Structures are given as C-alpha cells and as structure tokens.
Amino acid sequence: MSQKLEKLIDKKGLRLDGRKPEELRQIKIEVGIILNADCSAYIQQAKNKILAGVYGPRELHPKHLARPDRTVLRCRYHMAPFSVQERKSPAPSRRDIELSKVMREALEPSIFLEYYPRTGIDVFVEVLQADGGTRCASITAASLALADAGIPMRDLVVACAAGKIDNTVVLDLMDTEDKKGSADVPVALMPNFNAITLLQMDGILTHEEFEKAVNLALDGCKRIYVMQKEALKAKYESVKEVEE
Amino acid sequence: MSSVIVRIKQKQIAELIAKEKRVDGRGLSDYREIKVEQGIIERAEGSARVLLGKTEVMAGTKIGIGRPFSDTPDAGVLTVNAEFVPLASPTFEPGPPKENAIELARVVDRGIRESEAIDFKKLCIKPGEKVFVVFVDVYVLNHGGNLIDASALAALAALLNTKMLNYEIEEDEVKIKPGYTPLVVRKHPIAVTIAKINDKLIVDPSLEEEQMMDTRLTMTTDEDGNICAIQKGGSGTFTQKQVLEAAKIAREKAVEIRKKLKW
Known part of the structure; x- marks a missing residue:
C-alpha cells in the first residue's frame, strides 16, 4: 500500500480507466443462468466476472x-486459479476463509432464517476473474441468487467499496487502485432499512475521510441496488414473454 | 452452564444495558482492567502477555530469513497467526485454525500492516532474494471475550520488545553476527471492539456479552487518530450513525490503552 510511484488520478481528475472519482464501473447482472443450482446469478463489473449459486x-x-430453530447459512467464496495474474492455488486461502465468513455475516441479516429450521442453505461464489472489489460484487450476486431461489428475505443486500487514491476519496476501486491506493472501505447495505451488514477497512484514513468514504460507498450501494432489482425483474419478464 | 441460566443472565444483561449499566458494574464505554507484561518468553525475539479481565492472550515474535513476495521484492514479510489453544475454552478444539482464529489473525495483521508500524523496506537483506520475516504468533490462553483487542495489544507489545538479528553479507551469504538491535516500530495501532446489544454500543464485550450481541465492530487507530483497519463481525447490522459514533469511541479509547504500553 501507499506506493505512490505512478499517478492514479490525472490532471483532469480522471482515473486510470477514465472514470470520475464518484463513478461506478460498468456493471452487468444476470439472474438464473446455472440450470442445476436452485438459483444463480452472474455479475460482471469491469473485469470482475463472478458466479453465485444457491442450493x-x-x-x-x-x-x-x-x-x-433456524436454517444454517453457509457461504463459500472461492477464486479460480486463473482468476488472477499469478496462478492461485485452488485450496482455500486464509483470505478466502475470512471473506466467506464476512460474506455470510453480510447476507444473514437479510434472510428469515427461522422459516426453515433444521435445514441448511449453501451459497457458493466462484470468482472467475478478479479485478478488485470481488467481495462486494460477490455479495451483490449472492443476494440476488438467494432472492431468485425464493428464500424469504427482508431486503436484498448490495455491496460497494469506496477508497482513497492520490489523496482523493473515490468510489468502486479497481484492482490497481486497490493495490496502489491508500485505503479501501467495502460496505454492504440493506437499502430499505439503511442497515449496514458489512464494513471493513484497510489502509489509512482520517476520521473525516472515513466518513466521506462510507457515505460514498453507501451511495454506490444504492445505485447498484437499482440494477440489482432490474436484473431480478428481467428474468421473470423474459419468462412472461415466452409464455405469451 | 445450563442454557436456562444463560438465558436468564442474557435477559439481565439486556435489561441493564437498556439502563446504560453492565453486569460487571462497568459503564458502556469502559474497558475491563488491562495488564500488559512484556518480554516474558526468553527464547522468543519478542513477547508479551495481556490480561483483559478474564481474557488472557500471549504473543511471541520470531524473526526468520525468507524470500520476499514477488510483487514486493524489496520488502520484508509479516506473518500473523493465531492459535485458539484448546485449554482456553470448552469451545476450542485442537486442529488447524478455524474461521474465527483466521479472522482474528487477519484483523491483527491488518492493523500492524496498514498503520505502517513496521518499515518493511528496512527488513530487506537482498532485493528479490532474501528478506527478514517477522512471525507474530498470538496464543489465546483464556477466552473471556474480546479476543481481538487483547490479541492486537499483545501482538503490538511483543513487537515493541522484539530484538532483530545483526547480520552482514559475506560473499553473498548472510552471516549472523552476535548481538541484537531493537526492531523499529513507528506506529502504535490499537484495536477497539464495540459490540451492539439492543441498539446500544458497548465497548470491550465480555464473553457473556459476546454470546448475545447482535454484532460487533473493531476499529484500529494509530496515535495520529487515523483509522487503519476496520472489521465488522457477527450477523447484525449497524446504521451509518452508529458506525461514525463507534469510530469516535474507538479513537478515544485507543489513547487510553496506548498508555499501557512501554516503548
């Protein structure tokens, strides 16, 4: 962290990929694409390509x-060996184990766990290609897959990160910005309740910068929430069209 | 304890917290008594024992020589590991670290790493080939709640009395010379954990409080008041306001705890 060798923001105030500080990356979300899984979702966020499936x-x-008295939610966050620059061993790393835990804790508050006593719900996330912010994209996709599985939920969970690069607080860090920037704050939200279900940070931020980063991340969450809901509706609209 | 007694006690804890009181007589933002002993294991390069109420954590550091990571060829390596030894709690089992131990180690690691407490460039012996590896091993000896704060404090206290090997390079070989120099620790990151019970924020949850909390938030701050690591744990939620309030409490409490350390 904090290696300021190259500029991450140019003179025009644009980032390496041409985004403004408060701009999200291109996001594409699809629901219900793995036929075997009870339900699934796919999210593409710039180069991030992530699949989530629910059984x-x-x-x-x-x-x-x-x-x-309740169902047991289990999550597995896993990265494909070819998803990153240097081959990643398929065995779960300590990072994978931590992310699986925080993902589970981010999703749990949204589910009516008490509706299905003595059972288990498994959420599997496979990162096919990583480009920074994979835990957030994973949560967004996993929550959609849960919703598509018809599991009763209080709200969708949506996640987005903010961070600090070149002394500027920016939204949705990509890989290079995450590695070379000075802080990363992933946040997950249940927008209808304004309830934060995941909050992590690494890097160095002053109290004011932290406040700004959290607000920006929450704003990002709300923007992705709109796309999330559209993706869910799109699946059922396409079903309706086929019937007609 | 039978679960009936646990339920009764939890009810009592919740009722007291609603009145801004706690079962052990503390205020909502009070820590339990903290004791820090440094340099207690002679064979370790650095060591410390932290008592936080009934929680007891030991940390030891060892210095080794290893290869740097390919993306940081000129930087030393920090490895933090945590062992929840089975004698510390009836819920700890022997075997490889489980997710709670891994999370704890990674939160402690993040605090030390991100605060830039250690100058990793100074731990480089030969770029791309040989660097010093700092191993921090956290050993939980008794689980009385809030293991993260106790572990982070023990890890930092151990680093503060860590002796570095003296060396010289002779014909491309690293020769260890007699004597030691202290490891330079530039920042003093302190982790403060805040639990949420019935929508109230309480500092330093005890084991009983941890068992019934909705969720917790650990914030690590350095002496300049900067936040360097955060981890939310448990499956409850926070509001934005609570998060910012927690950040404020964490900063204030860290100042208090930092005074317990000697450097």
Whole structure:
C-alpha cells in the first residue's frame, strides 16, 4: 500500500480507466443462468466476472450442525486459479476463509432464517476473474441468487467499496487502485432499512475521510441496488414473454 | 452452564444495558482492567502477555530469513497467526485454525500492516532474494471475550520488545553476527471492539456479552487518530450513525490503552 510511484488520478481528475472519482464501473447482472443450482446469478463489473449459486434450503450435512430453530447459512467464496495474474492455488486461502465468513455475516441479516429450521442453505461464489472489489460484487450476486431461489428475505443486500487514491476519496476501486491506493472501505447495505451488514477497512484514513468514504460507498450501494432489482425483474419478464 | 441460566443472565444483561449499566458494574464505554507484561518468553525475539479481565492472550515474535513476495521484492514479510489453544475454552478444539482464529489473525495483521508500524523496506537483506520475516504468533490462553483487542495489544507489545538479528553479507551469504538491535516500530495501532446489544454500543464485550450481541465492530487507530483497519463481525447490522459514533469511541479509547504500553 501507499506506493505512490505512478499517478492514479490525472490532471483532469480522471482515473486510470477514465472514470470520475464518484463513478461506478460498468456493471452487468444476470439472474438464473446455472440450470442445476436452485438459483444463480452472474455479475460482471469491469473485469470482475463472478458466479453465485444457491442450493437449499435442504438437509444439512453433517447433521449435528443443524439448528432446531433456524436454517444454517453457509457461504463459500472461492477464486479460480486463473482468476488472477499469478496462478492461485485452488485450496482455500486464509483470505478466502475470512471473506466467506464476512460474506455470510453480510447476507444473514437479510434472510428469515427461522422459516426453515433444521435445514441448511449453501451459497457458493466462484470468482472467475478478479479485478478488485470481488467481495462486494460477490455479495451483490449472492443476494440476488438467494432472492431468485425464493428464500424469504427482508431486503436484498448490495455491496460497494469506496477508497482513497492520490489523496482523493473515490468510489468502486479497481484492482490497481486497490493495490496502489491508500485505503479501501467495502460496505454492504440493506437499502430499505439503511442497515449496514458489512464494513471493513484497510489502509489509512482520517476520521473525516472515513466518513466521506462510507457515505460514498453507501451511495454506490444504492445505485447498484437499482440494477440489482432490474436484473431480478428481467428474468421473470423474459419468462412472461415466452409464455405469451 | 445450563442454557436456562444463560438465558436468564442474557435477559439481565439486556435489561441493564437498556439502563446504560453492565453486569460487571462497568459503564458502556469502559474497558475491563488491562495488564500488559512484556518480554516474558526468553527464547522468543519478542513477547508479551495481556490480561483483559478474564481474557488472557500471549504473543511471541520470531524473526526468520525468507524470500520476499514477488510483487514486493524489496520488502520484508509479516506473518500473523493465531492459535485458539484448546485449554482456553470448552469451545476450542485442537486442529488447524478455524474461521474465527483466521479472522482474528487477519484483523491483527491488518492493523500492524496498514498503520505502517513496521518499515518493511528496512527488513530487506537482498532485493528479490532474501528478506527478514517477522512471525507474530498470538496464543489465546483464556477466552473471556474480546479476543481481538487483547490479541492486537499483545501482538503490538511483543513487537515493541522484539530484538532483530545483526547480520552482514559475506560473499553473498548472510552471516549472523552476535548481538541484537531493537526492531523499529513507528506506529502504535490499537484495536477497539464495540459490540451492539439492543441498539446500544458497548465497548470491550465480555464473553457473556459476546454470546448475545447482535454484532460487533473493531476499529484500529494509530496515535495520529487515523483509522487503519476496520472489521465488522457477527450477523447484525449497524446504521451509518452508529458506525461514525463507534469510530469516535474507538479513537478515544485507543489513547487510553496506548498508555499501557512501554516503548
């Protein structure tokens, strides 16, 4: 972090990929593309290509993990060996384990877990290509997959990161900005409740910059939320068209 | 303890917190008593033991020589690992670290790394080939709640009395010379964990409070008041206002805790 070798923001105030500081990357979301999974979602955010699939509620194995009063949500965040510059071993890294945990904790508040006692819901996320901000994109996709699976939810969970590069607080960091910038703040939100379900940070920020970054990330979340809802509707609209 | 007693106790904790009180008599933003001992394991390059109420954590540092990462050829390496030893709690099992231990180690790591407490460039012996590797091993000896803060404090305290090997390069070989120099620690990041119970923020949750909290937020700040690491844990939610309030509390509390360290 904080290696200021090259400029991340040019004189016109534009970033390496030509974005303004408060601009999101191109996002494409699709719902229901893996036929086998109970439900699935795909998100593409610049070079990020992420698949999320949901199985369940179903019988939980091993059985001793089952809870008499609620379902057990399990998440697995995994990166394909070819998703990054240097081959990543397919075995789960410590980072993968931490991200699986924070992802689960980001999604749990949105689900009515008590509706399916003694069962388990499995969420699998595969990062096919990583370009910075994969945990946020994963959460956005996973939440859609859960919704598409018909699991009763309070709200969708949407995530977006803000950060600091070249002394400027910016939205939605890409890989280079994440590595060379000075801070990264991923945030997940249930927009209808204004409830933050994930918050992490690494880097150095003053109190004021942190406040600004959180506000910017929340704003980004709300913008992605619109696209998320559209993607969900789009699946059912296409079904309707076929019927007609 | 049987679950009936646990339920009764949890109800009591919740009722007290609503009245801005806690079962152990603390205020909502009070820490339990903190004790720090440094340099207690002679064989380690640096060591410390932290007592935080009933929580007891030991941290030891070892210095080794290894290869740098390919994307940072001229920087030393920091490795933080945490062991939840089975004797510390009936819920800890032997075996490789589980997600809680991994999360804890990574939060401690992030605080030290991102605050730039250690000058990694100074740990480089030969760019691209040999660098010093700083191993920080956190050992949880008794689980009384709020392991993250105790571990982060123990790790920092251990780094503060870490001795670096003296060396010289002879014919491309690293020769270790007798004697030690202290490891330079430039910043003192302190982790402060704030739990949310019934929509109230409380500092330094005890084990009982942790078992019933909605969620927690750990914020690590350096002496300049900058935030250098944050981790939310548990499956509850925070409002934006609560997050900013927590950041303020964390900064104030860190000043208090930093005074417990000697450097």
